[in-house]
Amino acid sequence: MPDALNSENDIAKGRVQLVHAEGMHARPAVKLTKLAKRFKAEIAVRVAGADWIDAKSVAKVMAMRAERDSMIEFEANGADAPAAIAALVALVAQDFPDTAG
Amino acid sequence: MSGASGRLAVKGKAASQGFAEGPLVRLERPPPRRRAPGGSAEEERALRTALATAAKHIAALAASVAGDAADILEFQLALLDDDSLVAPVFAAIAAGTSADDAWNAALAEQIADYRAAPREYLQARAADLVDLRDRVLAALSGEAAPLAAIPPGAVIAAADLPPSRFLEIDWSAGGGLALEQGSPTSHVAMLARARGVPMVVQLGALPESASIALLDGERATLELDPSVAEIAAFAARREAHAVESASACGALAAPPAQWRGEAVQLLLNIQGLADLSHPDARYAEGVGLMRTEFLFDDPSGLPGEEAQLQTYEAVLRWAGNRPVTIRTVDAGGDKPIRGFTEEGEANPFLGVRGLRLSLRRPEVFAVQLRALARAAMHGNLKVMFPMVTVPAEFTAARQLFLKALAELRAAGIAAALPELGIMVEVPAAALTIDAFPASFFSIGSNDLTQYVTACDRSNGALDALADPLNPAVLELIRRTAEHGRLHGIGVSLCGDMAGDPRAASALLRSGIRAFSMSAPSLGSVKRAIVALAAEGAHG
Numbered sequence: 053m054p055d056a057l058n059s060e061n062d063i064a065k066g067r068v069q070l071v072h073a074e075g076m077h078a079r080p081a082v083k084l085t086k087l088a089k090r091f092k093a094e095i096a097v098r099v100a101g102a103d104w105i106d107a108k109s110v111a112k113v114m115a116m117r118a119e120r121d122s123m124i125e126f127e128a129n130g131a132d133a134p135a136a137i138a139a140l141v142a143l144v145a146q147d148f149p150d151t152a153g
Numbered sequence: 154m155s156g157a158s159g160r161l162a163v164k165g166k167a168a169s170q171g172f173a174e175g176p177l178v179r180l181e182r183p184p185p186r187r188r189a190p191g192g193s194a195e196e197e198r199a200l201r202t203a204l205a206t207a208a209k210h211i212a213a214l215a216a217s218v219a220g221d222a223a224d225i226l227e228f229q230l231a232l233l234d235d236d237s238l239v240a241p242v243f244a245a246i247a248a249g250t251s252a253d254d255a256w257n258a259a260l261a262e263q264i265a266d267y268r269a270a271p272r273e274y275l276q277a278r279a280a281d282l283v284d285l286r287d288r289v290l291a292a293l294s295g296e297a298a299p300l301a302a303i304p305p306g307a308v309i310a311a312a313d314l315p316p317s318r319f320l321e322i323d324w325s326a327g328g329g330l331a332l333e334q335g336s337p338t339s340h341v342a343m344l345a346r347a348r349g350v351p352m353v354v355q356l357g358a359l360p361e362s363a364s365i366a367l368l369d370g371e372r373a374t375l376e377l378d379p380s381v382a383e384i385a386a387f388a389a390r391r392e393a394h395a396v397e398s399a400s401a402c403g404a405l406a407a408p409p410a411q412w413r414g415e416a417v418q419l420l421l422n423i424q425g426l427a428d429l430s431h432p433d434a435r436y437a438e439g440v441g442l443m444r445t446e447f448l449f450d451d452p453s454g455l456p457g458e459e460a461q462l463q464t465y466e467a468v469l470r471w472a473g474n475r476p477v478t479i480r481t482v483d484a485g486g487d488k489p490i491r492g493f494t495e496e497g498e499a500n501p502f503l504g505v506r507g508l509r510l511s512l513r514r515p516e517v518f519a520v521q522l523r524a525l526a527r528a529a530m531h532g533n534l535k536v537m538f539p540m541v542t543v544p545a546e547f548t549a550a551r552q553l554f555l556k557a558l559a560e561l562r563a564a565g566i567a568a569a570l571p572e573l574g575i576m577v578e579v580p581a582a583a584l585t586i587d588a589f590p591a592s593f594f595s596i597g598s599n600d601l602t603q604y605v606t607a608c609d610r611s612n613g614a615l616d617a618l619a620d621p622l623n624p625a626v627l628e629l630i631r632r633t634a635e636h637g638r639l640h641g642i643g644v645s646l647c648g649d650m651a652g653d654p655r656a657a658s659a660l661l662r663s664g665i666r667a668f669s670m671s672a673p674s675l676g677s678v679k680r681a682i683v684a685l686a687a688e689g690a691h692g
Contacts, residue, residue: 073466073531077274078228085231109237110228111263114278117270119459121566 062093064133066126066141067100072148076118080148085110087143093130095140100125107140160378161363163356165332167373168342170432171351172391173329175306177359177366177377180314188294190251197243200252203292208233210288214320222320222344228278229285229317238263253293260286280339284315303328308366308375310359316341324350329368331375333359337427346430398432401676405436410682412661413689417682420478420669422647426464429471431672439475439533441669442595442647443468445482445521449490455517461524469532476533478595478645478669480576481521481550483507483539487611493517502609507540507576512549522557526568537574537595542581544588547573574643580604583629586636595669596633598648602626621650627663634664645669654681661685 072080088095088107097107098116100123105112107126118124124144128136143149190196208230215226232238238259245255260282267279303309305326313335322328330345335354345352351370363377367387371394376383410417420441421434428434448456448464468477484490485498485506493514498504511518525536538550551573561568577583578597586594598621603610605626608619620626630646637644645667650656652670654677660668661682668678 073470074274074463077224078278079224082224082227082231085235106237109235110231111235111238114228114275115266117272117275 062129062131062133064093064128064137066137068124068126068141068144070118070120070122070124070144072144073120075120075122076113076116078114081110081113083148084140084143085113087139088136091128091130091132091136091139093128093133093136095126095128095133095136097124097126097140099123160380161360162374162376162379162383163359164372164374165353165356166337167370168332168335168337168339168354169330169345169350169352169370171329171349171370172387172394173306173308173327173351173366173368173370174387174391175308175328175366176304177310177331177363178303178307179359179361180303180309180311180318188251188253190253193247193249196246196250196252196255199293200242200246200256200289203252203256203289204233204239206292207285207288210292211285211317214317218320222316222347225278225281225316226320229281232282232285233289253290256289256293257286277339280315284317287315288317308368310366314341316344319344324348329353329370331356331359331366331368333357343430346432397676400680401433404680404683405433405676407679407683409438410679410686412666412682412686415666417661418645418667419675419679420476420645420647420667421675422652422669422671423468426467428672429468433675434672436675437475437672440468440472440477440479441645441667443477443479445480446484446488446490449482449484449493455490455492455520458520458524458527461521462527465524465528465534466531469528469534472532474533476535478535478537478574478593479525479528480537480539481508481511481518481525485510502603508538508546508550509540509542511538512546512553515553518550518553519557522554523561523568525571526554526558526561527566529569529571530567534571535574535593536571537576537591537593539576539597540579540600541575541577541589542579544585544590547575547589547591576647577601577629577633578604580629583633586633587640591642593643593645594633594637596630596644596646596648596665598626598630598646598650601629601648605629621648622656622659627659630660630665631663634666638664643667652678654678657681658685 070076085108095107096104098104099118105116107113126137126140211226211229215223215230242255242259246252264279264282267275267282270276303322306328308329308331310331312333314330314332319341329351332354333356336342337354342352351368353368353370353373353375356375365378367376367379369387369390418438420439421437422442423429423440424444425447448461465479485494485504486502494510495505505513528534538547541547554570558568558570572592574591574593574595575589576597577586577594578600582589583601599610602619602621606619606623608615610619634644646660646665647669651668652674657678670678
């Protein structure tokens with residue numbers, strides 16, 4: 053089925069600066085991937101200029117070695133793509149706050 | 154290695170303070186029982202079960218801890234749930250590899266990746282991955298709950314210990330940890346310090362067991378099957394330490410000391426992040442001296458801007474609002490650094506060292522200044538220069554700082570100029586102190602004493618003569634403090650004498666109101682000042 057005819061395929065993108073003091077350490081990486089996994093969309097993330105990696109893989113997210121102040125880009129593909137992007141961008145922008153649940 | 158226990162006394166490196174007395178018990182992970190692998194379906198089932206078992210154990214541990222320990226365990230859990238890690242393992246199993254080999258191979262790749270990473274934080278994660286790998290392998294071979302019962306209060310011996318194993322041990326009845334290898338800066342050492350579990354590392358080969366083990370986390374010793382006299386000596390040290398810490402704790406937790414109506418500030422000297430984890434460090438009112446030579450002491454070369462920035466920020470985070478004074482690299486003299494300090498100097502103590510060296514190597518200095526300017530955005534940062542002799546050196550350093558700042562701002566990187574001060578250790582500077590446009594002064598009494606009494610501080614024959622209480626040295630201290638008082642410029646003293654309670658009286662009378670010392674000295678110095686103040690009140 054061609055993608056153009058499939059109205060369920062939304063593609064959403066987002067861009068946000070990583071302000072976390074230690075860069076992408078274990079804690080932020082775990083939070084990011086846990087959040088990404090809540091969405092059905094396929095979600096990719098990258099440090100601007102580098103290769104895209106799966107945002108639901110904590111091993112890959114840690115391996116990005118994103119430093120503090122680097123620009124992070126997200127791209128999501130699927131029904132809940134816009135919601136996914138909004139949530140992930142907010143998570144990074146707010147410096148990975150602790151929230152219940 | 155003899156299996157029979159016998160008298161043994163070994164020394165290692167202190168990793169966590171405290172004393173433990175009990176039987177010596179060896180904690181080894183039993184060698185993994187080689188499973189006889191079955192067909193693909195069976196291997197797949199076995200791995201799924203093992204992953205679930207491991208996840209259950211780790212989740213239980215994670216629930217029992219907080220902070221960094223919890224973060225690392227959550228990371229391990231997230232890895233078990235990471236498709237990009239786990240899917241290839243199942244693919245290999247479907248292709249005929251045994252579960253053990255497939256899991257081992259996948260983790261080996263990750264472990265190698267982390268070990269090769271440029272950052273210490275990432276390299277340290279390799280140990281957590283080894284932990285995870287072994288836990289799943291143990292679950293695969295059907296090992297029951299990881300630990301056999303350990304007698305309460307035992308001194309546990311092992312080659313090294315992964316953090317999750319440390320967390321599984323019930324330390325509530327006391328006990329200690331004696332490692333043949335390991336490191337005081339490892340994750341497990343941090344956990345031990347946080348829990349107050351005494352720990353000594355790098356003890357070398359240890360026997361299988363002993364009926365009595367005495368672990369001394371202060372002296373970093375382990376005595377096995379000791380004599381009655383050794384047991385008594387240990388008990389005496391333990392008792393003295395208990396009295397000392399109770400007393401120091403009491404003194405330190407009390408409000409700041411006062412001398413004749415003025416507050417006396419107690420600050421911390423550190424030479425590395427590990428110094429911040431001393432139990433008394435938190436009572437300091439700030440960091441009066443952070444030496445940065447340790448950053449430059451790396452065999453892999455001079456530190457880059459990011460690495461320096463991370464360290465400075467870590468200290469500023471620890472301090473919160475409290476001031477942190479960082480001293481730019483003070484290399485040379487008795488601190489040679491390859492590729493940086495001059496070689497072949499006839500007299501390195503009077504040579505190109507401290508700020509002189511930094512000004513001669515502006516390309517290296519600029520990297521440190523950039524890191525400091527960026528760090529200045531993250532806390533109450535002050536920067537001081539060592540071995541300053543004439544005002545022109547201070548001005549030149551300040552110019553370089555401003556240049557670094559301009560470059561950072563032009564590149565859109567947030568940075569600020571911190572307060573700039575100088576070490577007062579060269580007699581010429583002490584004698585012309587009013588010519589220096591510094592925001593603050595810190596007296597380096599070690600080198601000041603050396604230069605004023607013309608004694609090489611490393612020459613044991615001159616110990617008595619190299620006296621910081623020599624009236625000449627005290628006179629220079631007095632003048633500096635007086636200058637500060639008259640002009641509202643902060644003056645502190647950060648040499649060894651600040652941490653010596655016997656020098657407190659002379660320093661107070663010379664006008665010093667800010668003492669910076671290593672953490673173990675905070676308690677006794679505060680007690681000395683409080684006692685002097687009380688005396689004065691009755692005098």
